[in-house]
Amino acid sequence: xxxxxxxxxxxxxxxxxxxxxxxxxxxxxxxxxxxxxxxxxxxxxxxxxxxxxxxxxxxxxxxxxxxxxxxxxxxxxxxxxxxxxxxxxxxxxxxxxxxxxxx
Amino acid sequence: xxxxxxxxxxxxxxxxxxxxxxxxxxxxxxxxxxxxxxxxxxxxxxxxxxxxxxxxxxxxxxxxxxxxxxxxxxxxxxxxxxxxxxxxxxxxxxxxxxxxxxxxxxxxxxxxxxxxxxxxxxxxxxxxxxxxxxxxxxxxxxxxxxxxxxxxxxxxxxxxxxxxxxxxxxxxxxxxxxxxxxxxxxxxxxxxxxxxxxxxxxxxxxxxxxxxxxxxxxxxxxxxxxxxxxxxxxxxxxxxxxxxxxxxxxxxxxxxxxxxxxxxxxxxxxxxxxxxxxxxxxxxxxxxxxxxxxxxxxxxxxxxxxxxxxxxxxxxxxxxxxxxxxxxxxxxxxxxxxxxxxxxxxxxxxxxxxxxxxxxxxxxxxxxxxxxxxxxxxxxxxxxxxxxxxxxxxxxxxxxxxxxxxxxxxxxxxxxxxxxxxxxxxxxxxxxxxxxxxxxxxxxxxxxxxxxxxxxxxxxxxxxxxxxxxxxxxxxxxxxxxxxxxxxxxxxxxxxxxxxxxxxx
Numbered sequence: 001x002x003x004x005x006x007x008x009x010x011x012x013x014x015x016x017x018x019x020x021x022x023x024x025x026x027x028x029x030x031x032x033x034x035x036x037x038x039x040x041x042x043x044x045x046x047x048x049x050x051x052x053x054x055x056x057x058x059x060x061x062x063x064x065x066x067x068x069x070x071x072x073x074x075x076x077x078x079x080x081x082x083x084x085x086x087x088x089x090x091x092x093x094x095x096x097x098x099x100x101x102x103x
Numbered sequence: 104x105x106x107x108x109x110x111x112x113x114x115x116x117x118x119x120x121x122x123x124x125x126x127x128x129x130x131x132x133x134x135x136x137x138x139x140x141x142x143x144x145x146x147x148x149x150x151x152x153x154x155x156x157x158x159x160x161x162x163x164x165x166x167x168x169x170x171x172x173x174x175x176x177x178x179x180x181x182x183x184x185x186x187x188x189x190x191x192x193x194x195x196x197x198x199x200x201x202x203x204x205x206x207x208x209x210x211x212x213x214x215x216x217x218x219x220x221x222x223x224x225x226x227x228x229x230x231x232x233x234x235x236x237x238x239x240x241x242x243x244x245x246x247x248x249x250x251x252x253x254x255x256x257x258x259x260x261x262x263x264x265x266x267x268x269x270x271x272x273x274x275x276x277x278x279x280x281x282x283x284x285x286x287x288x289x290x291x292x293x294x295x296x297x298x299x300x301x302x303x304x305x306x307x308x309x310x311x312x313x314x315x316x317x318x319x320x321x322x323x324x325x326x327x328x329x330x331x332x333x334x335x336x337x338x339x340x341x342x343x344x345x346x347x348x349x350x351x352x353x354x355x356x357x358x359x360x361x362x363x364x365x366x367x368x369x370x371x372x373x374x375x376x377x378x379x380x381x382x383x384x385x386x387x388x389x390x391x392x393x394x395x396x397x398x399x400x401x402x403x404x405x406x407x408x409x410x411x412x413x414x415x416x417x418x419x420x421x422x423x424x425x426x427x428x429x430x431x432x433x434x435x436x437x438x439x440x441x442x443x444x445x446x447x448x449x450x451x452x453x454x455x456x457x458x459x460x461x462x463x464x465x466x467x468x469x470x471x472x473x474x475x476x477x478x479x480x481x482x483x484x485x486x487x488x489x490x491x492x493x494x495x496x497x498x499x500x501x502x503x504x505x506x507x508x509x510x511x512x513x514x515x516x517x518x519x520x521x522x523x524x525x526x527x528x529x530x531x532x533x534x535x536x537x538x539x540x541x542x543x544x545x546x547x548x549x550x551x552x553x554x555x556x557x558x559x560x561x562x563x564x565x566x567x568x569x570x571x572x573x574x575x576x577x578x579x580x581x582x583x584x585x586x587x588x589x590x591x592x593x594x595x596x597x598x599x600x601x602x603x604x605x606x607x608x
Contacts, residue, residue, distance in 0.1 A: 010593070013267075013271070013589055014586055014589045014590050014593065015586065016586075017586070019263055022267055022585075023267075026267065026270045026271070026274075029270075029271075029274050030270070030274055030277075033274055033277045033278055033281065034277075036278070036281055037277070037280075037281040037284070040281060040284060040285045062179055062284065062290070063281075063284065065236075066236055066239070066280070066290075069236075069239070069240055070239075070277060073240075073243045073247070073273075076243075076247055077247070077266065077270060080247060080250055080251060080266070081250075081263060081266050081267075084250070084254055084259050084262045084263050084266070085259075085263060087254070087257075087259050088259040088260060088263065091257065091259065092259075092260075097584050097585050097586065098584065100260055
């Protein structure tokens with residue numbers, strides 16, 4: 001399932017002409033990567049990695065910490081990208097790369 | 104000072120170094136909102152001076168083996184690291200930053216200076232990082248700031264192009280980190296010591312993912328089309344750091360996450376692939392460069408040619424020459440970008456002061472790698488391994504040198520506020536004094552060099568004018584738009600898989 005979504009997102013990233021759609025595809029790719037890493041640290045019936053009981057089974061905190069960082073970075077990326085696209089639209093009047101050719 | 108206290112100083116500097124620009128940001132914001140005073144220019148300059156002093160101190164204090172500094176007494180804790188090759192990356196970082204010290208006024212406005220400081224924080228963090236978690240975070244801090252800095256001249260398309268390409272490479276890097284962690288490794292760079300214990304399939308996949316991520320970040324052909332557009336879009340201060348350091352973070356990652364693990368695990372086909380790709384990266388972009396009519400894009404695009412040479416040296420595990428090449432490149436590339444502001448460019452005619460033209464000629468000599476530039480001696484490291492490399496070197500030298508000599512240079516006298524030429528000559532002299540790779544050269548080699556040099560000066564412009572219909576060849580036919588550039592990433596991935604499985608294995 002994850003692989004199918006990844007293939008679709010990569011396809012969209014390469015063939016789509018609109019920059020906003022490209023950013024959406026990139027966000028999907030990033031989400032796929034984040035989901036994959038979270039499954040690496042998943043433990044059945046594991047609880048959040050906060051030391052409340054000595055014998056408790058925790059999920060692995062490293063993937064969670066790294067992916068939390070990746071999510072924050074992803075949000076920053078999306079906001080900066082969309083802000084630049086808005087500026088681009090204001091100056092060029094389009095967000096389509098075929099009309100935006102700039103050396 | 105005793106060895107123990109020197110070590111203690113090194114540890115302290117490693118932790119503090121990336122925090123200096125962040126402290127600068129805090130001071131600027133406190134003055135701005137607390138006292139309504141703009142001290143951004145002074146704070147930026149102070150940050151650069153302090154970082155340069157700390158860089159000199161750590162190079163002076165460091166002795167012996169790799170120094171690893173965990174920030175907590177936990178086995179998964181993030182770590183900072185310093186080893187024998189970090190000084191080269193430090194030099195590649197400090198050089199453009201020192202140029203920025205003198206040209207800081209060109210970063211116009213408090214907001215831009217604050218973003219530039221965040222950019223420096225990311226760059227500094229990468230130099231001292233010792234694990235992948237840190238590397239990823241510092242890389243993203245650096246690149247997020249770079250995305251914004253690229254758009255300072257309203258080059259929004261260049262900014263978004265850099266963002267999309269950067270995001271794809273970051274996704275590949277993150278995928279590599281997942282696989283590494285799933286293989287049972289910690290995220291520290293020292294995982295290479297135990298990589299022999301991992302499954303060979305995992306090692307192959309790791310090499311594939313990390314190499315693809317760093318091919319894109321390091322601008323190897325054919326995923327190098329963005330460099331000319333993005334690095335040339337912004338002002339000279341930012342362009343200098345982008346071309347001198349940021350692009351070589353790809354080489355940093357390539358060394359720690361692809362080459363060292365591959366060597367330790369005995370997986371050498373990946374080195375052969377890097378070598379093949381590096382040869383193409385030297386040759387094809389240098390031809391593209393010749394047909395590039397924009398001088399600033401020529402300066403930016405010539406970085407790819409250097410990346411190719413560094414890649415060849417790395418693939419032969421000639422690490423010291425490779426990183427020295429990168430450090431020297433920082434000097435002449437920063438100079439070129441700062442000199443560009445000194446020039447009046449109109450089509451193929453460039454007007455400048457005599458001193459600027461002299462400095463530009465020297466930097467072009469270095470870019471192409473003619474005798475007696477320092478990089479000339481570094482190339483001998485791999486020319487001796489395979490004589491066919493001579494053809495590659497001579498052909499690419501002509502095209503790169505010719506790409507700058509297709510312009511007509513006219514001497515004018517005009518007043519300018521600051522010229523980087525003096526700083527360039529000072530730095531260059533320092534490099535000549537400490538350079539350890541001198542060797543005797545044959546008179547035949549020297550004669551061929553001189554012949555290509557003369558050919559470049561005499562024939563480049565007539566040849567270009569005759570072939571002018573191929574002007575901007577790369578952007579017209581190869582990198583037609585962003586979709587093509589993204590498609591080349593997939594093509595490179597497929598070619599790497601096929602070559603590694605079918606031919607190089």
